[in-house]
Amino acid sequence: MLPGADIQFSNGNVGSVVASADGLFGLLASAVAVATKFDLETAYLLKGMADVAELGILPDLDNHKLYITLKEFYEEAGEGTELYLYAFGKDTKVSDWFTADAGTGKVPAETLLNVANGAINGLFTCYDPTEAITVADEMDEDVVLAKQKAQLFAENYINSKFAPFFILIEAYAFTGVHADLPDLELEDNNRVGIVVGSGQKRTGVPASLGCVNHVIMGRLARIPVSSNPGKVKDGALQILTAYIVDSPVEEYDVEYLHDKGYITLRTHVGKAGYYITDDPLATNPDDDYRYISRRRVIDKAYRIAHGIATNEINEDFDLQNDGTIDPFYAKTVEGLVEEAIFNQMTANGELSRDKTDNNDLGVKATFDTTVNVATTSTTKMDLYVRPKGTSRWFKINLGFNVNLNN
Template sequence: MNGLPKVKINVNNDGLGQVAQTEDGVSAMILTGTSVSGGAQVGESFQVFSLDEAEAAGITSTANPYAYKHVQQFYQEAGNGAELWLMLVADAVSMEDMVSSDENYAKKLLDDAKGAVRLIAVSRKSDGSATIANGVDADVDNAVVKAQALIESYADKYKEASVIIDGKDFNGTVADLKDYSTSDQEFVSILLSNTDGSKNAAVGLLLGRLAKDPVMRNPGRVKSGSLPAIEGFFTNEQAIEELENAWDNIHNKGYIFLRSFVGRSGYFFNDAPTCTVASDDLNNITRVRTIYKARRVAYGVFVNEILDEIPLEANGKIAPALIKSWEGLVDNAINLTMTQNGEISAVRTFIDPAQDVLATNEVRVSLDILPVGYAKYITVELGFTTSLS
């Protein structure tokens, strides 16, 4: 390990072998809009904590109706007090450019927020002239690739975030949709639904549900209650119910959309997949949020130990007392901030006493997180019987 003395924590994403708002829910949206005199300016980021504050900045139903719709849905779910960073961009700006590390949109917003943003959504208002590729606007997949690259560049700085891309202008042909379960963009998800029958996804609604929940909570959790919507659509302007026979197929391809349940009123999100393979531990937004929260907590503990003295035994190995101390510090920090809140099931820290810190000037730590499980599939064997004894 070279360069400045530092803590480096690598995230292992194949360990599972899978086939009220906190700072974890700080959110951001980049949306099509126009500058307002004395208020929001195109290309400039700003922070609000309520719909009223957004309106005071010019995000109103008259001055910026498209952005207003998304911000309104965000606060319907997240509630007043939720921290939201916003940036308006001209209608010519693609989502690919919004999230590109070569452009000053998402990059500028993340920098302005000083690493606080954990969830970010981008949406370009559909004008009906999209070039379709993979069943949606070609801009969607381009944005997925650029968003992954952008967040990867911030992850090493402990400023990672999950990105929601508007799956706009769906052509209605499920077979055309790209199968993102074969991709490797674990920081990015695509939303394919809305509540108003338009060609844009309700990114503010999904962002609001994620923002108000703890990191481990799936936005599709039925016990969380239905969404504030009386209708649900795909972004081809088609009602959710009209494609019910294709729900499984769309789900298996890694998209987020609205669904309903027989006997239960309202609409719910189907799940929170990310654009990556099923064998990747980070194939869901909940897993991404959970592991990176643990990473930030561990960083907060270990950064305090940079360049501290390491007492050694006569054999040159790390003193057991120090090992126990460090292991305890990390376990306690993660247990207090995550385990006790039900965000993970357990944590285990291990420091190998046999490592040669004199030769390497490096202390290697193994940090294992046992996540919570999810009742995604419930199978009941039901039948008649001649006796219950």
Template sequence: MQLPRVKIQFLNGQLGTVGESPDGLMALVCGAEAVGDTMALNEPYTISGMDDLTALGVTAGNNAALHKHVREFYDEAGNGTRLVLYPVSTGETMAALCDYTESGKGFIRDLITRQNGALRGIGIANVGDGAAGSEGLAADVYAALPKAQQLAEWSTTELYAPLFMVIEGRSYSSPKSLKDLTQEDYNRVCVLIGDTLQDGKGACVGTLLGRTASVPVHRNIGRVKDGSLFPLEMFIGGRKVDESGSAVAEIYSKGYITPRKYVGRSGYFFTDDCMACDITDDYAHLAMRRVIDKAYRVVYDTALDFLLDEIELNDDGTMSLGVVKSWQQAFENALNRLMTANGELSADASGEGCKCHIDEKQDIAATSRIKVQVKVRPHGYARYIDVDLGFLVTSAS
């Protein structure tokens, strides 16, 4: 006999695709050196600005990478935004850190558990030896992908705490040899290429986490209207992004996130918010991932109130119509109040952005199992705009 519980399945294939907020709570797992008795490795620290990092004794001198990523996070997100730091040994690998079967200190599962399901996204940076691999990035990047996906799925199913992972594209060498991530199925993981340092081994994970933390869940991190990223110079390997147009296009075509330039606009922008999976996956973009993850949390919280509650039944063991309607209304009201009203779901003419359906013919008396289907209406995104432009003049007859 199973314990009473709530189970939520993500529907896929439904789209036909050919500051401070708990929704933006990010964690940075970063290779670092312990600092006296103020910052130990394998311990989480919640900070709200650079002053808090200074209080931990972290400087650009004793922890250059950690200091850089945190500074770039706050350049985007602004002081006051919470960030959870989890400093680890630089000798670890991303694949090992993401192993969900490892629950001890120094593994990301420990971080997730100790944050009690509050984290929405985790970025990993500055770990591993950074040795270049044969597929355009350090081999550890690709080894970490399935581990990170499994870890995020574990967090979702076991803790009811869905989240996404950002993998630092370490030791980038060439776009041509990069593995094509659109052939993978890691829809909770994205890989970032491009940095604020020329010829650096890492990527600007702090910048990406900061931009994500600063925008609502339905917002694409590459949205031009939100303005350019903070860094004044950004690089793809040894070349400035300004000089890497063809490389950026090829990197993007293979499913990676990278900075880019737009003619006529100053500054840099993220190309898009691709996850490491087939583009036809409903959750192939970070915005879609974040929207459905927030909906998951809302639906879980709503369903939990009904667990082991009394159900009025008809003679045949099915739910009474009044109960069915009240349950459907409860799920829809919660999603519309917490998401549609905030613009995070697309509203119809009546102002609703979701639909809940419960089959009235379910035999609850015999099974004690109630099947609920909830669908939310996401936003579309203008990735390609085609304009026909000409003169508004007709020739005289």
């Protein structure tokens, strides 16, 4: 085994109940190539609609959905936001994009991540097939397989490349019958989420069977990693219409979708516009990384810690008489990790700290000083960060009291 740094995610510690490239994402899309301008299975880095135009991606029959996806992404994220685009033929399925090739062992989506050198923090899908689909569990039957394949791919890629990310896929061709949808809260896919809802009616021209992954991607691209994309203070989404199949979102039981772990759209009484309901991933309520905002926070801490750890690979340091790590060296590296995470996360408001304790950095790194490094050549560190809280439920007791000054 090559010398390297390995960080394992610790889970079950939160007790959950039911100025970097943090918003650099990748879009995997169905598309038709444009001669001399836009090739399939080729990575492109976009910075705005001018780049989309240069690629020849137009709102025509071939690439109508892809154009709308990119247009609404930039309306939400803002021009100048970097986005990686990688397109596949319309005869492929989303599950194919996350399935290893039998001949090469490579996963198609891996190419985009490799081109970006691990900088991509999230993958989003834009599915627009020419082939007929089969509906099962009230949506394209491939969604369930794609979810499983995406989770496995993410886990394997992160274990080998040390570049964490999450994936959002569409509940493509959702029929509108929510009672028979799979309950995502019974699953264990904490790197994959499923989105329901569109900015266009299903019976529009052309028909809209996809979802607003791209709008959520745009919102996530411009907010801190600790922020929920459904945060009301960040304002309504830029889209002016929102539907579940043909029903306006405000007329549909989106609470049912939310309670089954899907990400969708909603309105708030007394406020104009549309908002994201919440940011759950397809996993159980006890998972520390159930929410995208928690996922992004821990992934950012992972990247920072890994950057420090790789600097120490093959480093030589003093040992104690029993072969354990020198306390001075241990404290030095612990300090480097804590300082880096504090400066890049806590100081930016992405981690919590106890403001009554000047020594609280919102992060704690501790070496295991009992390990005999002389025989194992392995050092072990526990690293914990304190997440921000989220006010998902705000309860107010309201009543009369004539003795308000007592």
